[in-house]
Amino acid sequence: MIKIQVPARICFYGDHQDYLDLPVIAGAIDRFIHLWAIPNPKKEFVLELKDLGQEFSIVLNDDLAVVEPGDFFRSGMAVLKQHGYVFEEGYFIEISGNIPVNAGLSSSSALLVAWIRFLVTINGKADEVSDFQIGRWAYDAEVKFFNSPGGLMDQYTIAQKGLLFIDTKSGKSERLVGNMGKLLVAESGLAKKTLLVLKNANVFAKKAVASVKQAHPEFNLAEAVLGDYQRYGQFVPADFQDHWYATIHNYHITLQAKAELEKERPDLQKLGNLMNQHQQILQERIQNTPMEMAKMMDAARMAGAIGAKTIGSGGGGCMVAMVPENKITAVKKAFLATGAKKVYEVEIIS
The missing domain is CATH 3.30.230.10 (Ribosomal Protein S5; domain 2)
Incomplete structure (x- = not known):
């Protein structure tokens, strides 16, 4: 077999x-x-x-x-x-x-x-x-x-x-050698809208970058820094401004998280803060987070979660939360009390 x-x-x-x-x-x-x-x-x-x-x-x-x-x-x-x-x-x-x-x-x-x-x-x-x-x-x-x-x-x-x-x-x-600490996955019970969310985000982000490159052909997204958001923002049409913001700032967040996770003992509070910043951009700029899920994650943070975010393209689905060991039960209850269908611990495996 x-x-x-x-x-x-x-x-x-x-x-x-x-x-x-x-x-x-x-x-x-x-x-x-x-x-x-x-x-x-x-x-x-x-x-x-x-x-x-x-x-x-x-x-x-x-x-x-x-x-x-x-x-x-x-x-x-x-x-x-x-x-x-x-x-x-x-x-x-x-x-x-x-x-x-x-x-x-x-x-x-x-x-x-x-x-x-x-x-x-x-x-x-x-x-x-x-x-x-x-x-x-x-x-x-x-x-x-x-x-x-x-x-x-x-x-x-x-x-x-x-x-x-x-x-x-x-x-x-x-x-990466660092770890993410204790992790909870919460199932919202809301079906994802993968292709619709991905298509819109994909198209808008690429058009934002293309408008910058049209004005400044030398611009290289892989070498972008936070200051480029303001520096080139005037060349991005209004319809794509949110996705321009998301592109530059999410990239910066990812690089900060990488630097922390290259350490054997990363600062979990810093990683949680970066996760929350990332989620705020997903929620407010890319608009991939239903209100019901936003409320669940807010409740999880109030109950002690260090960080929380949606998983996947968005529009529904699961959430992940970084949680201190002594807050696991409280955060589970907070997710369930605000509508989550299931909550369970997970570990990263090699």
Whole structure:
């Protein structure tokens, strides 16, 4: 039997920065997708998605010429076929997990990473292919294959695990030695609006940067400093001012957090403050946070959370909070009292 376990992920700093080729800080956490597979005599993959109550088959001789949007199983096969992989033996495959769906913890990317690992394993190359390459192929299958607006953070973090500073332009990752302290994830119960939020934020941010580069072709976003917000702001149309602010300030917050997490004993209060600053920008500038979730996070901070923010693209889904050990119970109660459906502790895993 083939057994594969793949984690969820949290972006702590740098949300809505990866499509601008700016860095992010993200970590893999101990919520998982599990895949079990045994050979079958059929020339097909027979899949059972336990949590969704779905069963379907993929015949091995499918030419994959037409792949419906969101069919990551076939897109994953198509991507690997482009790299010489073949699928000759059928399998019964069962998939389940404890990552909430459509909630910001990247259940879809985790599922796809598990699938890519399975396809690599049945080709006898599990020991030859790097985690980086697994992440790359998962990104190709989820984003590039469908020309979607997302970045590469989810797939690269899930495949490589740990707490990472990711250069989203190259995909190069740097492992951070610091920790985030005690972490709580709260499920809001509100469905995310991933594609709508991502599309708007992506388009507006890119237009803001393009307007600056049109006036000053020498401007390099990767070398931007806080003063550039004021220096070039006059060249940004009013409709894109909020996203111009978010681009420059979130980048600065991410770099500050990186400097702190490069230390073996980071200042958790400083990291919490940076998380709150990041959330304020997401909430007020990118406008990705429903009022209900904002109230939940305010209550969590009042109960003792050091920092709190939405997870993922926004519009709904989960929140993460940094919490002192002696405040865990109080913060859990605060989340639940203001409408959260579930709250649980998580750890970053390597």
